[in-house]
Amino acid sequence: MVNFVVRRLAFMVVILVGVSFLTFLIVNVLPGDVATTILGDFASPEQVEALRERLDLDRPVLQRYAEWAAGMVGGDFGVSLKSNQPIGPILWNRLANSLVLAAMGMAVAIPIGIALGVVTAVHRDSLLDRAITATVVVIFALPEYVTGLALIIVFSLEWNLLPASSLVLPGQSLWANPMTLILPVAVVALGMLAYLCQVTRASMIAALNSGYVRTAVLKGLTRRRIVVTHALRNAMIPTLAEIGLGFGYSLGGLVVIETVFSYPGIGQFLVQSIQNRDIPGLQAGVLVVAAAYGIGNLVADVGSLALNPRLRS
Amino acid sequence: MTGAPGHNLRVEGLSIAYGSGPRTLHAVRDVSFTIARGEAYGLIGESGSGKTTVAFALLNYLRGGVIRGGTIEVAGEDVLAMAPAALRDFRGNRAAMVYQDPMSSLNPAIIVGEQIAEALRRHRGLDRRAAWERAVDLLALVDLPGPAALARRHPHQLSGGQQQRVVIALALSCEPDLLILDEPTTGLDTTTQAVVLDLIGELRQRVRASILFISHNLGVVAETCERIGVLYAGELVEEGPCATVVSRPGHPYTAGLLRSMPRADRAAALRPIPGSLPDLTRPPAGCIFADRCEVASAACREGRPGVRRLAGDHLARCLFPERVADLPAGDAGPLARAQGPAPDDAAASLPKLAIEGLGVTFRQRRGLPLIGRLEETRALDGVSLAVPRGQTLAVVGESGSGKSTLARSVVGLIAAERGGLRFEDKALAPRAAGREPDLLRRIQIIFQNPDGALNPQRRVLDIVGRPLRLYGRAPAAAIPARVEELLALVRLGARFAARFPHELSGGEKQRVNIARVLAADPELIVCDEPTSALDISVQAGVLNQLRELQAESGLTYLFISHDLAVVRTISDTVAVLYLGRVVETGPTATVFAGPHHPYTDSLLAALPEVGRPRRPAVAVPPLPGGTGRGCLFAPRCPQRIPGTCDRLVPPLAATGDGRLMACHVPLAGLAEAQRARDAGGRD
Numbered sequence: 001m002v003n004f005v006v007r008r009l010a011f012m013v014v015i016l017v018g019v020s021f022l023t024f025l026i027v028n029v030l031p032g033d034v035a036t037t038i039l040g041d042f043a044s045p046e047q048v049e050a051l052r053e054r055l056d057l058d059r060p061v062l063q064r065y066a067e068w069a070a071g072m073v074g075g076d077f078g079v080s081l082k083s084n085q086p087i088g089p090i091l092w093n094r095l096a097n098s099l100v101l102a103a104m105g106m107a108v109a110i111p112i113g114i115a116l117g118v119v120t121a122v123h124r125d126s127l128l129d130r131a132i133t134a135t136v137v138v139i140f141a142l143p144e145y146v147t148g149l150a151l152i153i154v155f156s157l158e159w160n161l162l163p164a165s166s167l168v169l170p171g172q173s174l175w176a177n178p179m180t181l182i183l184p185v186a187v188v189a190l191g192m193l194a195y196l197c198q199v200t201r202a203s204m205i206a207a208l209n210s211g212y213v214r215t216a217v218l219k220g221l222t223r224r225r226i227v228v229t230h231a232l233r234n235a236m237i238p239t240l241a242e243i244g245l246g247f248g249y250s251l252g253g254l255v256v257i258e259t260v261f262s263y264p265g266i267g268q269f270l271v272q273s274i275q276n277r278d279i280p281g282l283q284a285g286v287l288v289v290a291a292a293y294g295i296g297n298l299v300a301d302v303g304s305l306a307l308n309p310r311l312r313s
Numbered sequence: 314m315t316g317a318p319g320h321n322l323r324v325e326g327l328s329i330a331y332g333s334g335p336r337t338l339h340a341v342r343d344v345s346f347t348i349a350r351g352e353a354y355g356l357i358g359e360s361g362s363g364k365t366t367v368a369f370a371l372l373n374y375l376r377g378g379v380i381r382g383g384t385i386e387v388a389g390e391d392v393l394a395m396a397p398a399a400l401r402d403f404r405g406n407r408a409a410m411v412y413q414d415p416m417s418s419l420n421p422a423i424i425v426g427e428q429i430a431e432a433l434r435r436h437r438g439l440d441r442r443a444a445w446e447r448a449v450d451l452l453a454l455v456d457l458p459g460p461a462a463l464a465r466r467h468p469h470q471l472s473g474g475q476q477q478r479v480v481i482a483l484a485l486s487c488e489p490d491l492l493i494l495d496e497p498t499t500g501l502d503t504t505t506q507a508v509v510l511d512l513i514g515e516l517r518q519r520v521r522a523s524i525l526f527i528s529h530n531l532g533v534v535a536e537t538c539e540r541i542g543v544l545y546a547g548e549l550v551e552e553g554p555c556a557t558v559v560s561r562p563g564h565p566y567t568a569g570l571l572r573s574m575p576r577a578d579r580a581a582a583l584r585p586i587p588g589s590l591p592d593l594t595r596p597p598a599g600c601i602f603a604d605r606c607e608v609a610s611a612a613c614r615e616g617r618p619g620v621r622r623l624a625g626d627h628l629a630r631c632l633f634p635e636r637v638a639d640l641p642a643g644d645a646g647p648l649a650r651a652q653g654p655a656p657d658d659a660a661a662s663l664p665k666l667a668i669e670g671l672g673v674t675f676r677q678r679r680g681l682p683l684i685g686r687l688e689e690t691r692a693l694d695g696v697s698l699a700v701p702r703g704q705t706l707a708v709v710g711e712s713g714s715g716k717s718t719l720a721r722s723v724v725g726l727i728a729a730e731r732g733g734l735r736f737e738d739k740a741l742a743p744r745a746a747g748r749e750p751d752l753l754r755r756i757q758i759i760f761q762n763p764d765g766a767l768n769p770q771r772r773v774l775d776i777v778g779r780p781l782r783l784y785g786r787a788p789a790a791a792i793p794a795r796v797e798e799l800l801a802l803v804r805l806g807a808r809f810a811a812r813f814p815h816e817l818s819g820g821e822k823q824r825v826n827i828a829r830v831l832a833a834d835p836e837l838i839v840c841d842e843p844t845s846a847l848d849i850s851v852q853a854g855v856l857n858q859l860r861e862l863q864a865e866s867g868l869t870y871l872f873i874s875h876d877l878a879v880v881r882t883i884s885d886t887v888a889v890l891y892l893g894r895v896v897e898t899g900p901t902a903t904v905f906a907g908p909h910h911p912y913t914d915s916l917l918a919a920l921p922e923v924g925r926p927r928r929p930a931v932a933v934p935p936l937p938g939g940t941g942r943g944c945l946f947a948p949r950c951p952q953r954i955p956g957t958c959d960r961l962v963p964p965l966a967a968t969g970d971g972r973l974m975a976c977h978v979p980l981a982g983l984a985e986a987q988r989a990r991d992a993g994g995r996d
Contacts, residue, residue: 210417211412211414211417211418212417212418212419212420212421214374214412214418215412215418215419215420215428215480215483216420217374217404218372218374218404218405218409218410219404219405219409219431219432219435219483220400220401220402220403220404220405220406220432220435220436221401221405221431221432221435222401222435225431229423229431230420230423233420233422233423234420234421234422307422308421308422309421309422309467309469310421310467310469
């Protein structure tokens with residue numbers, strides 16, 4: 001068990017080194033001179049030279065990478081080219097905001113998604129199953145900006161119930177206006193619960209057709225015990241892996257949702273870094289998202305370990 | 314077929330169908346039998362006989378099937394009329410079942426003690442603690458070692474035999490009126506099967522339930538049950554006392570089944586049952602077996618024969634049961650052995666295949682990558698064997714013996730690390746990729762699972778034609794005609810060429826596999842358990858086929874099997890493998906005559922066969938791997954010499970009667986020990 005966690009952590013470190021190196025190389029694969037690219041064609045030679053110096057572009061790549069990586073490990077995320085502020089505090093703030101969005105979205109999506117998956121599997125091919133499964137497929141197929149805009153049109157513009165934007169004013173906390181969270185959380189939750197419902201339904205159907213569920217039925221157990229204790233426990237193993245992936249996705253992949261709702265999360269931070277050609281910001285952001293994916297997966301794997309005794313020995 | 318007084322289970326006129334409309338499959342038709350309290354009744358049948366459908370119906374568990382008629386009563390209660398709540402109280406409580414595959418019948422995520430305890434809480438109203446204590450007692454009842462600790466284990470931490478004992482303990486937990494055993498030992502190793510059969514025999518004395526024992530293996534049923542019923546294509550065709558049915562069968566199908574069974578205690582030719590199961594979407598009006606029957610006449614096809622009472626409670630659904638005795642015995646005619654090689658051929662004196670000191674080790678790293686402990690399993694350890702041209706060498710062993718690794722090494726699917734392979738005078742590269750195409754063509758393999766070896770997207774014509782194209786054995790225009798010839802060789806008509814694998818029965822699939830292998834025009838065929846997935850009556854046909862092909866074209870076989878009876882029937886020489894080492898090898902007749910290597914002896918002793926008492930099994934847990942020192946079988950060996958066997962590896966030495974054996978005990982000592990034990994009888 002401990003062995004397994006240590007092994008997974010070791011793999012995660014390897015992955016992060018790989019990701020960070022590739023990210024760092026972005027600077028070098030940009031066509032032409034990086035400093036010129038960042039500053040644009042109208043920059044003066046002095047400006048370009050100053051930036052070159054700041055980015056240490058004249059030194060070997062490996063050396064620069066080693067120093068940057070050492071800084072990252074020590075919590076020094078570098079300085080933003082745009083604002084000249086240290087990246088660390090901005091990034092942590094954005095990460096915390098994204099965590100709030102992801103956690104709330106998952107808190108809604110996990111119980112509903114699993115419950116719908118179980119209900120549709122138990123009543124497989126019934127009218128109820130067909131109705132739920134069809135709805136879920138449609139939701140899953142819609143891009144997030146469509147569901148997001150649709151919710152804004154209905155709840156903000158038509159009925160005027162909820163704010164359309166989650167814009168946080170400088171100096172204000174995300175919690176200053178909790179109502180602004182509802183719509184983005186709803187969009188995150190909808191997409192995720194559609195996916196979890198489908199995964200759970202498929203693994204529940206497999207579990208319900210298994211030999212051990214047949215044994216449980218012929219033991220004379222109650223239906224509730226058969227479904228919950230015998231089938232769901234095993235069916236949760238693949239679902240849990242998807243939850244882990246979904247967690248990583250909610251932290252880094254919500255670019256569209258965060259943009260639609262002007263939500264100050266890490267996805268929006270990445271987009272802004274690209275727009276501003278803020279390379280240190282982009283590098284730090286990508287690395288944090290990669291780490292989030294890794295941790296999400298690790299948590300899911302440890303969870304499956306708890307559910308699947310075959311992995312433990 | 315008729316009710317005996319005091320019966321506990323009564324099945325009357327049971328008919329079950331699957332599907333609806335013209336595709337309705339009439340799986341079980343008008344089946345009646347009874348079992349008294351304390352009686353064990355064996356239900357024999359091949360695949361498609363409906364035996365498992367009947368078993369599940371007794372628990373009113375139909376899985377898509379529809380009861381078309383009949384009643385089932387357990388202890389006077391009508392099972393088919395029970396409401397859902399009553400049914401839940403009945404299942405697992407008044408009637409319980411032991412399943413064919415114990416691994417998949419137990420929940421992998423729940424410790425085994427809890428899986429028994431939950432049934433006790435449900436039906437016996439015990440609290441958590443009392444239920445747990447009772448579960449541990451039950452595990453002790455089925456002879457599991459250290460039941461208190463074992464109860465806290467998960468199924469995957471137990472061996473197959475231990476898992477099946479847990480399932481038996483679960484079935485017995487509420488002291489049921491009816492205990493159903495559905496192929497409880499199929500899939501277990503011979504020696505494990507023996508231990509489980511002994512347990513069932515012992516429990517019978519203590520349990521006052523009616524036992525329904527379902528199996529395709531007459532030997533297993535014959536030793537466990539008082540009466541047996543023979544199910545064919547959904548109908549009960551014969552029923553009677555076990556000893557009578559196996560010695561004087563009253564139905565031609567039962568007789569055919571007996572003559573299809575290979576035997577380990579004597580060399581016997583097999584006589585397969587011709588034809589195949591009737592189409593049960595349109596069952597014939599006459600006798601269900603008439604189309605395959607050798608004594609049938611016109612009257613048999615006119616109406617369904619009634620039940621004839623042959624003697625006492627021996628019944629058969631046959632118009633001419635007296636003709637069964639006149640059926641020819643198991644004598645498909647002695648097969649011509651392949652002619653020896655021409656003496657002037659220099660290569661002829663060489664064995665077709667020589668295996669020289671072959672070693673394969675599987676490694677798996679535990680713990681951390683790169684630095685974790687490397688765990689080694691020696692699948693093959695210094696195996697040397699030779700297969701003479703035109704003959705069959707059988708390799709026998711239980712799971713984990715390395716026999717499949719040997720087969721895969723010979724065809725180059727697994728690269729041996731030590732030792733070598735010679736094909737006639739050529740050294741074989743360890744990997745198939747390193748062998749020249751013509752050598753690949755000359756060495757072919759028939760796999761155990763005929764399903765997995767056939768591409769479901771291709772027609773038989775393409776499957777059998779593929780080696781013809783690949784090895785350039787026939788011009789493109791001549792391929793269909795050649796495929797037809799090959800299909801004829803394996804007794805399949807030309808119409809099979811257009812079929813897809815899913816349109817074939819198991820026996821037909823394996824025949825297509827053989828035809829595909831023959832298309833390459835091979836000289837050596839590695840047969841890896843080619844009949845273990847087939848019904849007995851089908852197996853007989855395939856085995857006869859292989860022997861005939863050998864007699865006609867001088868093929869050489871390396872035949873891998875766990876079934877000693879099959880090995881005795883098919884092979885000229887035999888090698889017994891234990892944990893990757895050869896423990897005994899020699900001419901088949903000599904090896905079976907004995908005195909045996911203690912391991913061979915334990916395999917033979919464990920084999921249930923009709924009309925031959927089986928000795929009680931010695932319950933010793935197998936110790937794979939061992940210390941690497943001494944004889945690997947020593948921990949299980951009754952003739953172990955302390956101080957010698959556990960320290961020195963016995964060399965594979967000549968015994969003087971044409972065999973090689975790896976045992977420290979001299980042959981005379983083994984002979985004496987085995988004679989003394991046989992004289993002691995079953996006790």
